[in-house]
Amino acid sequence: xxxxxxxHLAVSPGEAFTLDIELHISPGGTAAxxxxxxxxxxxxxxxxAGILPLDAGHVRLDGVVLDxxxxxxxxxxxxxxxxxxxxxxxxxxxxxxxxxxxxxxxxRGIDRATARREAGRWLERFDxxxxxxxxxxxxxxxxxxxxxxARALAVDPSLLLLDEPLAALDVTTRGQxxxxxxxxxxxxxxxxxxxxxxPAEAFLLADTIYVIEQGRITQAGTADDIRxxxxxxxxxxxxxxxxxxxxxxxxxxxxxxxxxxxxxxxxAHGPTLATVHPRAIALYAAEPHGSPRNAWPxxxxxxxxxxxxxxVQLGPPVPxxxxxxxxxxxxxxxxxxxxxxxxxxxxxxxxxxNPTRPDxxxxxxxxxxxxxxxxxxxxxxxxxxxxxPGHRLELEHVGQSPPHARPGDxxxxxxxxxxxxxxxxxxxxxxxxxxxxxxxxxxxxEILVHGTPLLLASLSIQYLIDTVSKx
Numbered sequence: 299x300x301x302x303x304x305x306h307l308a309v310s311p312g313e314a315f316t317l318d319i320e321l322h323i324s325p326g327g328t329a330a331x332x333x334x335x336x337x338x339x340x341x342x343x344x345x346x347a348g349i350l351p352l353d354a355g356h357v358r359l360d361g362v363v364l365d366x367x368x369x370x371x372x373x374x375x376x377x378x379x380x381x382x383x384x385x386x387x388x389x390x391x392x393x394x395x396x397x398x399x400x401x402x403x404x405x406r407g408i409d410r411a412t413a414r415r416e417a418g419r420w421l422e423r424f425d426x427x428x429x430x431x432x433x434x435x436x437x438x439x440x441x442x443x444x445x446x447x448a449r450a451l452a453v454d455p456s457l458l459l460l461d462e463p464l465a466a467l468d469v470t471t472r473g474q475x476x477x478x479x480x481x482x483x484x485x486x487x488x489x490x491x492x493x494x495x496x497p498a499e500a501f502l503l504a505d506t507i508y509v510i511e512q513g514r515i516t517q518a519g520t521a522d523d524i525r526x527x528x529x530x531x532x533x534x535x536x537x538x539x540x541x542x543x544x545x546x547x548x549x550x551x552x553x554x555x556x557x558x559x560x561x562x563x564x565x566a567h568g569p570t571l572a573t574v575h576p577r578a579i580a581l582y583a584a585e586p587h588g589s590p591r592n593a594w595p596x597x598x599x600x601x602x603x604x605x606x607x608x609x610v611q612l613g614p615p616v617p618x619x620x621x622x623x624x625x626x627x628x629x630x631x632x633x634x635x636x637x638x639x640x641x642x643x644x645x646x647x648x649x650x651x652n653p654t655r656p657d658x659x660x661x662x663x664x665x666x667x668x669x670x671x672x673x674x675x676x677x678x679x680x681x682x683x684x685x686x687p688g689h690r691l692e693l694e695h696v697g698q699s700p701p702h703a704r705p706g707d708x709x710x711x712x713x714x715x716x717x718x719x720x721x722x723x724x725x726x727x728x729x730x731x732x733x734x735x736x737x738x739x740x741x742x743x744e745i746l747v748h749g750t751p752l753l754l755a756s757l758s759i760q761y762l763i764d765t766v767s768k769x
Contacts, residue, residue, distance in 0.1 A: 301361065306320045309341065319342065327489055330491075331494070399445060400452075426448065446463075456488055458488060460490065460491065504521070517530065541573055542571070543571055544569075546570040548564055555615065560591040571651070573648040581620060581630060581640055582630075583631075598636045599611045
C-alpha cells in the first residue's frame with residue numbers, strides 16, 4: 299500500500315484555466331508548491347481538500363482513495379482528515395482561542411471536556427496558554443496563526459495542508475513564526491504540503507519543491523536543484539541567476555534567437571540550458587581585450603541600486619542581468635540607455651540538458667540533469683569553521699576590506715571600514731556558493747538568517763565571523 303500523498307490533479311475550474319499536476323509526498327516529508335499568482339496553487343488546495351472535485355486523475359492518502367472520477371469515488375471534505383492552515387487563519391470570531399482549537403476535536407465526536415483539555419495542551423506547545431480565553435480580535439497576527447496551526451494539528455490529520463500560512467504577517471513576525479512552524483513540522487509524522495509564492499519559505503521548510511506555472515509543474519527537486527539548475531525563467535528569477543536556452547555543439551551554444559555563445563564544456567550537445575550568475579558578467583565602456591571569449595555591445599535598460607550592489611538589466615542581443623558595485627557603476631558613468639560592452643568567460647557558463655518540452659511537464663527524475671561546472675577553487679579563503687543550525691555567531695561587517703583579508707589582518711580590524719555588528723542565529727547552512735579569486739571574498743558557507751541569505755561572499759562586503767558559540 300502506498301503511504302503519504304499520491305495525487306494527480308486534473309481539473310478545469312473555468313474555461314480559461316486547466317490544472318494538471320502530479321504530487322507525491324512521503325510520510326514525514328514536506329513538499330512546497332511554489333509559483334506566482336495565478337499559477338494554480340489555490341486550485342490545487344481546493345482539489346486536495348475536496349472543495350473542487352477532480353475532472354480526471356486521483357487523490358490517494360495513505361492508500362485510501364479520496365477522489366477518483368473514473369471509478370466514481372469521491373470523499374467529501376469533512377471526511378478527509380486534513381489539517382488545513384489558511385492564509386487568513388479562518389478562526390471563529392465568537393470562540394476563544396481554546397475553543398477554536400477544540401472545535402475540530404468536537405467535530406470528531408470527542409466530548410467537550412476532553413476536547414478542551416487536549417486543546418489546552420496544544421496551546422501550551424505553542425506558548426499560547428495565557429491567551430486561551432482571548433477571542434481572535436484580541437490576538438496579534440502571529441498569535442492567531444499559531445492558534446490556527448494548533449487547531450490543524452490537534453485533530454491528528456493524515457495530511458497537513460498549509461495554504462500561504464505566513465503571507466499575511468509582517469516581516470518580523472513571519473521570520474519568528476517560520477521557526478515555530480519548522481519546529482512543529484519536524485515532529486508531525488504525516489505528509490505536509492506548503493503552498494507559497496515565497497521562495498524563502500519553500501527553501502527553508504520543504505524537502506521537495508514543485509514549481510508550478512500556468513497549471514503545470516515545470517520543475518521539481520530540492521532547493522539546491524532549483525537554485526543551481528533552474529529550467530524556466532521564473533525558476534531562474536527565484537535563484538537570482540540568468541538562464542539561456544539553446545542548442546550546444548562542440549563548445550558553442552546557439553541560443554534560440556540565433557546568438558552564439560562560447561562555452562567551456564565541449565561535451566555538451568543538443569538542447570541545453572545555460573546559467574550565468576549576475577556577478578560573472580563584466581561591464582566595459584569599450585570593447586574589452588584579453589581572456590573573455592564572449593563579448594558584445596548592448597544597452598542598459600534598467601539601473602537599480604540595491605545598497606552595496608547595483609543591478610543592471612541589459613538589452614539585446616541577449617537580455618541579461620548583471621550585478622556590479624556602486625563604485626564600478628560610477629566609474630563607468632552608467633545610466634538608463636547607456637551603451638556598454640559585456641564580457642563573460644566561457645568557464646563561467648554552467649550547462650545542463652534541457653529536460654522539458656512544452657507538452658511534457660518536468661518531474662524530479664527528469665530535472666536533475668548535469669550540474670554546472672564547479673567554479674575554480676580558492677586556495678586562500680576557506681573558512682575553518684563548522685557551522686550548524688542553532689549556532690549563534692557574531693558577525694562584523696567591514697565595508698572596505700581588501701581581497702582575501704584574513705582575521706587578524708590590520709585591514710580587518712575595527713576601524714578599517716564601516717562596521718556593523720550582528721548577533722544572529724544560524725537557521726540553515728547551505729552549500730558553498732561560487733568562489734572567485736578576482737573577488738577575494740569568503741565563500742565557504744551560506745547562512746540563512748531570519749530567512750534572508752547572508753552570504754560570506756560579496757564584491758564589496760565581507761563578513762568576518764568574530765566568535766562562534768557552539769551548541
